Amino acid sequence: MTLGVSSSQASSLRAQWPAYFFLWRSNSVSSSSISFCASSKALCRAEFGPLKSVGGVSSNMKTFHASCQCRQSSFLSTNSFVETRQYDNERAFLSDVKAWSKSTMRLKEEKHLRFMETEILTTNDEEKLRNEEHLIGYGSSHSKIQSNLGSKLSNANKDSDCINPSTNMLSDGFRKQGPMSFEQLQNVETIEEMMISDRTLSLDTIKVSSDRCNGNISSYSGEQTMTKPASNDLHNQVIPMQSNKNYTFSQNGKGSIMHRSPNVSPNGRKQSIPLGKMDSVPKTLKLTEAANGLKRGAAVEEFSKMTINGGGTKITEAPATNHKPDIKERLNGVYDSVHVVDSIRAAREVVSMLTMKYRNLVHACDTEVAKIDVKQATPVDHGEIICFSIYSGPTADFGNGKSCIWVDVLDGGGKEILLQFAPFFEDPSIRKVWHNYSFDNHIIENYGIKVSGFHADTMHMARLWDSSRRINGGYSLEALSGDTKVMSGAKLGQEKELIGKISMKTIFGRKKMKKDGSEGKIIVIPPVEELQREEKKLWVSYSALDSICTLKLYESLKNKLSNMPWERNGEMIPNKTMFNFYEEYWQPFGELLVKMETEGMLVDRPYLAKIEKLAIAEQQVAANRFRNWASKYCPDARHMNVGSDAQLRQLLFGGTSNSKNPDESLPTERTFKVPNTENVIEEGKKTPSKFRNITLKRISVEDLSTEMYTATGWPSVSGDALKVLAGKVSAEYDYFTDDLQSDNEFGDDSETTSHEENKKHIIHESANMSDYGAALKAFGSSEKGREACHAIAALCEVCSIDSLISNFILPLQGSNISGKNGRIHCSLNINTETGRLSARRPNLQNQPALEKDRYKIRQAFIAAPGNSLIVADYGQLELRILAHLANCKSMLEAFKAGGDFHSRTAMNMYPHIRKAVEDGSVLLEWDPQPGEDKPPVPLLKDAFGSERRKAKMLNFSIAYGKTPVGLSKDWKVTVEEAKQTVDLWYNERKEVRTWQNLRKREAEEKSCVRTLLGRARRFPSMTHATRAHKGHIERAAINTPVQGSAADVAMCAMLEISNNSRLRELGWRLLLQVHDEVILEGPTESAEVAKAIVVECMSKPFNGKNILNVDLAVDAKCARNWYSAK
The missing domain is CATH 3.30.70.370 (Alpha-Beta Plaits)
Known part of the structure; x- marks a missing residue:
């Protein structure tokens, strides 16, 4: 039985490059199970960076040849590049088939494939397979070109009796005729040239591959000598593939080295089994990959281990494809280039070299800090430096060829050592680069050193180069220095490879011990002081690598920005690049931001304490108002926690069905445990317990209508959901005074009557009927409905006050965000x-x-x-920016005239408003004169408030690319009605619509848009975006030039x-x-x-x-x- 999957050639867009693969399923007579295998012929991998696309064909032959060279020795020693993977069962095999097919379809949809054709054939009919035109080799002519290497391969296969003479097919499914040797291959100018002939892939023909597999390492070794199959037995013989096409294989899992030789089974049928004897251990070619860094094609030979077991040879699996060289071992290599400074004398020596001999170099600096929570605390007056490093590039030599300085300031005398570097840090003429300059600057200045000579912040440079990394990769030093695309512009001197920054968790992370002494799953990192003392060599390498990576990152980003033309208003600025933009704007701006952070703002802490006390008191009053009202329907509600979503949901929506699962619903009543603040002694107990039970049930007569649900399908009780129930009414009223507990506790009837009349008066005077929310109709009568809306408004007030306390009042009093001077x-x-x-x-x-x-x-x-x-x-500002960018005559005139821009917009949109202004029944604006306290006629914003509010919303919404669909939700009207209003806005501003369409086209054609000064926002996913995502990108393409230009x-x-x-x-x-x-x-x-x-x-x-x-x-x-x- 033969099972094959064929896919198509990729067009070299992004990182998807052509390769090919085949799958087969063989019935082994000696085995009771079926063996499923996958084999990759992909040889030229992604270690050397993306290839340029010319006419849809990869043509960067320099990198192509480099990859070929790395594999030539392996090819010569083994005559095969076959890489296989064993499957335990058919289910796993078919699962990968499906995954590969889906991947190919997705690439086609993303326009990464020129064509696609996938099929799976299952047949035992050799004649049927032979007649299929798509099978490689059938009906093909012999090629006249045959290299020495190809001849050797052909002869080897003939000697092994593994050729099907009727098809000229090798046993692994590829033609033996027409191979190209490495020597021939390197004379090929383009890969396209290899595709124009009838010649297809053979065992020693190489194409470009994309099976990067998240940094996996591939191993190629072994002799692939398969046996000639018996008649009507097609296992391991023919693999259905498209002729003259390449095939893509996305490798996962482990690669195994297959060594086979002919053997005859008891029934006379030949099969493949491991070699019983080998003259030598086969060599494995492996491409090394830097940990989180650039991949460099350094070929190393590793020997697969063999053990003789009962006369047979057992060949172990190749290393897992995601294996990486030992990180600690590689960091120890970094240590050899680091000069450790741990005394004042050594500090003075290197400072002298930094400020004199190497003062003209660019120096990268980095600090390691203890005693600070970097996520919560400001570095101003917080944290202690335990060490720092300075890297001046490979040309600097601070002794014995060491180019990086690492300074120990942890223990005794550390501060004095740090102060020796003041002449270096404070010299404005010595150029220093940093990653996140703000943090390091504040930390160093805590010691009285005024840092100067700021040259660049690589975090800002990276954001200028590619703003899309914020959601696709990030801007941490680890993420940037570990990305080959980012680091491809760095210089590689004597280093064999670039090692990116490696996280502390990766190097020093340890599994947290459980109480029983066993290892848990949680990874913890010891304190940095402990690491510096107990694992000093490794710690020195880790921390020094930060400054090394920073300088390499600076070099790479500088080259990239220098190769990006500075484009403004659709035109290139002569002899200017985006690195010039950085030097002119973002470099001084970055330094200014650090100075502003240092200044800080003074806070009146006694005032904050005062309003905190007031807020807590008002929050309690509002909570009591809600509890008092709710207790009329559910007595235990007086003791509920109004901050509990579960209790509120039970009280307001008890018995409601789940929106996602109608068969599931909330109970009509439920018991909750709450703090026993009143020391109630429950039945059967002698003393009050810490908690008591309360029972809450739904209080509304009818179901409260809501359109807002949680992710799990239950009615939402968020602030926004409660506002819908309450409407726009006030919470300023009482059903009972705060000290009254129930109806039977009022005094005489006259007091009760007076209170009720007063309550009704407050309710009726507080709001118009249109202001009441969805709760109005759920309580049986209009009076009770209005009460409910006011009570839920009090609950909204509780939420609002809580937000102010937790988000503003309390945090502003924290010591972690302020310095010693209270700022x-x-x-x-x-x-x-x-x-x-x-x-x-x-x-x-x-x-x-x-x-x-x-x-x-x-x-x-x-x-x-x-x-x-x-x-x-x-x-x-943003509306003025839009008027300028679109050159909108109507908007420019309105701004020139001055006054209320939104009122002018409403007047231009609505003819009846324009008529009212022209006949003097309303005023567009009013400038009061001495003695005048009100205008002679109503102002437009008062007489036509609804229209002006729509005009104001449109002014800002259209600038941000909002559509009629979004506006219809805001205004609670149909999409058509919203569209009509939007059209009214555009009628006077046609230039804006034209400009917006141009920005959409720019985003689609160039995958970016630019701001007023020429900064680009990139949309890398535009080429393969779904309709919904494309709409999001188009709105961003409209918004970015406006908001970005305002910035x-x-x-x-x-x-x-x-x-x-x-x-x-x-x-x-x-x-x-x-x-x-x-x-x-x-x-x-x-x-x-x-x-x-x-x-x-x-x-x-x-x-x-x-x-x-x-x-x-x-x-x-x-x-x-x-x-x-x-």
Whole structure:
């Protein structure tokens, strides 16, 4: 029986390169089971980087020949490159067949294949197979070209009697005629040239392969001499394949070395069994692969071990294909190039060399730090350096040919050793590169050393080179230095290979011991101080490798950016590359961000403590309001935990069916255990227990309608879901006073009546009927429904206050984010795909909106005594950017006219509003004069509030690429109605639609779009995106030039402010950027002067000019705190 799978040639796009494979199933007479095997003929692998595609055919013959050379010796010694894999059963075999077929189909869909044809044949009919045109060898003519190597192979096969004379087929399914030797192959100019003849693959013909297999190592060895099959027995004979095509094989699992020789079974049928005797141990050719680093074709010979067992030879399996050379052994090789500095004398010697002999080199620096939680704490005034390393490149020699310095500052005298390096770190003329400069700078400056000479941050360079890595690979040193694509531009000097950074977990991770003394599954890492003391040699290699990788990464990224033309407005800037962009903008910007982090913002901690107390009290009041109302329907609700999703879900949705499984539903009532805060003594007990049981049941008369469910299918009780139930009503009312527990505890009837009348008055006055939510109709009467909405609004208030406490009030009081001077130092990062800044530890850019800031949290951010804050904000920056990029006449005119842009948009969209403005029944804007407290006629924003809100939403939504489908959900209208409103917006702004279509086309054709200054956002998945994903990319293609260009403007404005000598003289410093807003601090006496300068810098951010077609409006205020300056 023969079972074959054929796939097609890849077109060399991305990392998918042509190869071929075959599968067979043989019935071994001596075995009771069926043997399933897979064999890969793929020889030229991916170790040498991606091949360029010319006309759909790989043609980078330089790398191709290099790979051929690595395998030539193995070919000559074994006459075969056959790599096989044994399957235990048919199920596993067919599973791989299916997987390969799916993979091929997926590659075709992603346009990585020019054509695809997959089929599986199962037959015992040799005549049928012979008549199939697609079988290799059948009906093919002999080739006249035959090399010496091919002749040897042919003769060897003839001697083995393994050729089917009727088909001229070798026993492994490939033609023996027409092979090409290595010598012939290296004279071939292109692979396409190999494909134009009738000649197909033979045992010694090589094609390019893509079976990278996540860094697997392939072994090729052994003699593949199969026996001639008997009549009507096609096992191991013919493999169905497409003629003149290549075949793709994606290898997984282990490779085994097969050695076979003819043997006759008892029934006279020949079979293949292991050799009983071998003259020599076969050699295995293996390509080494750097751990997390570049793969280099260093061929090494390994001998497969053999043991003689009962007269037979047992050949062990080749190493697993994902095996890598011992990491620790390779790190020990790094140690040989490291000069260890552990004394003041040695420190002075290397500092002298750094500041004199090697001062003109570029130096990569890195620190290792203890006593800090890097995910939670700021490095300003936190953490202790235990060692650091400096790598100056292979040309530097600090003694005995060692080019990397590693400095021990852990134990006694460590700080004094560190201070010896102050002349090096503080010299602005000595160029230093870092990976995540911010962290290392703050850590070193904690010791009083002012770091200078910042030359580059490889994290920023990598983001500039490829912004898509944020979700596809990442920007850690380990991820970047371990990526061959990233590191392909690095120089390889005397090193045989580039070793990327290896994680601490990989090197030093240990399995956590269980209580019984056995090893668990959890991997733990010992404290770094312990590692440095107990595994010093390995630790030195690990930490020194960080600076080595940083410099190599810098070299590679510099080369890549230098080869990227700087394109702006669709035109190349002459003699400028993206590395020039980095030097001009991102390098000084990166240094400015570190200075801003160092400055920090002063926080009024007593004020935060005060509002924390107030928030907790108001949260309790709101919780009691909800409990009081709920206890009317379920008495135990008075003791429930309103922060428990399970209890809330039971109270509001008890008995509701699961949306995913209708047969499953919540119980109508359920018992919960809650803290016994009132010391209730339960029946049968003598003393109160710590917890007590309460029973909760559904309180609504009818089912509460909801469209929001959890991932498991239960009704959601999230803040958003509760807001839908409550509507837009107020929570400011009481059903009972907080000290009253139930109806029978009121005093006399008159007090009760008075309370009820007052309650009804509050409810009726608090909201219009349209403001009530979905809970209105679920409680049997309109009165009870309104009560329910107000009560659930109180529950929403509990959630809102809890968010303010946990996300803002408490974190801002933490000592881990502040320095010794009480200032908060957040981390500012260029790590968004559009280039906008983000902040963390804490995220000061995520302060609550002014209308939701009920406790005025921004008021806690204050200026130091004698100082003031300047808060300057761009007005409608992104809309102005859109007007400029699209050159939209309507928008440009509206901005030139000034006033309320959103009201003007509404007027242009709706004819009835335009008519009202023209006849004077409403005012577009109103500038009050002295003595006037209200306009003579209503303002447009008041008279046509609904239309203006839609216009405002459209202004921002369309800039972000939002579609009518998304807007219909926001407005709760049909898609058609939303589309009609969108069309109204575009009627006056046709240029915007044209510009957006151009950006979509640019994303599809170039897989990237650019910002105002020429930064690119790449979309590598565009060529094979699904319809939904393509829609996401198109929206990003519209949004990125707008939002990214706004980030460019803000960056340039900050550089203008930072470089302004007058502001420096006055003592004003940048503290924070919140997207379109900047905050500065300086002396109060010069606040007004400084404010005018800041406005000038921001309105003309491009070296004192404004290159846009629209003015940049800036609003600025001075105040003692952030809230007052808004």
